[in-house]
Amino acid sequence: MGIECTGYDLAVSNEGSFGPHPNIPFVQSDDEMMLFMDTLNDIEIVVRVLSTETNFNACEIQSIDELKIFAEKAKFPSHALIMKKSRYDFSDIRKGISTWEAMSEQFNEMRIRHGSVFVETDMRAMCNPTRMSVIEKATQRLADKIKLVCPICNTPGLGITAVKEGLPCELCGKPTHSIISHIYECQKCEYSNEVRYPNQKETENPMYCNFVILK
Ligand SMILES: [Zn+2]
Ligand SMILES: [Zn+2]
Structure with missing residues (x-):
């Protein structure tokens, strides 16, 4: 990587891959990964944006x-x-x-x-404004993640390391497969924080319930 030749200890890099969307059949996607590296403090912060906004063909x-x-x-x-x-x-x-x-x-x-x-x-970014805008989104997400600092050891880049399912059904209260919380963990210390209701809702629509039969 470039960082070894330049002598700098901070680097940002981007890589895009293009092809069929993993979950939506017959739809192309642009999967952009952004990496921030701090070799002095041994920190790596990675984000990904998977977008269907692409002209890939x-x-x-x-x-x-x-x-x-x-x-x-x-x-x-x-x-x-x-x-x-x-x-x-x-x-x-x-x-x-x-x-x-x-x-x-x-x-x-x-x-x-x-x-x-x-x-x-x-698909080279300078030849592809649609890709540029997905990279812009990924860059914003990277900047936001860098700003999430561990309250214990001050390491930047608190990231979601796990998600919990089980958002309760609005009708019967039983758990659904929808996300109820995100777990944030620090990459340097033991700090971990569970954030409930990350999608700003505390119950799920009964259409996602495994127990209710909608008529
Ligand atoms: Zn239910
Ligand atoms: Zn920490």
Whole structure:
């Protein structure tokens, strides 16, 4: 990592991964991880934001018309495209394509040269404002987490290390699978704090109850 070469003891890094949403079928997602490191005090603070706000897409394209449809869906030209020979062939790859002229030019050239063109959305942050806004959210979340300081030892980055289910049903009072509390723990000392009702509700809608049959 960069931190070893520079001699600084604080670093922030970001990594995004893109693909099918883990819980929502047929929906693409952007999973952004932000890491803050303090090597002097041996502290690592990590947050993640999983967002369905993404233009992530990839497809083998046969014609200019098909390419235009793909481009519009990908929010081109404010969001750039990448072209390569085929999905797993990186021998000829053109990145950061961001004008209609360059797009047709590159497409025609690639098609003549290789007989096929694989087009994908350019997910590098500077080429992708949608990704930038998810990174902004993740950065805010990281800053908020850094500001959560342990009341015992003053270490920053108190994080949620466990969640408890069991929010009571509004109708019968029996526990549901919904979250009743978050457990915050310090990474340096034994401090731990249970925060009840993190979603600002003390009972759950009976539609999530395992015991009530709604008529
Ligand atoms: Zn119930
Ligand atoms: Zn502590």
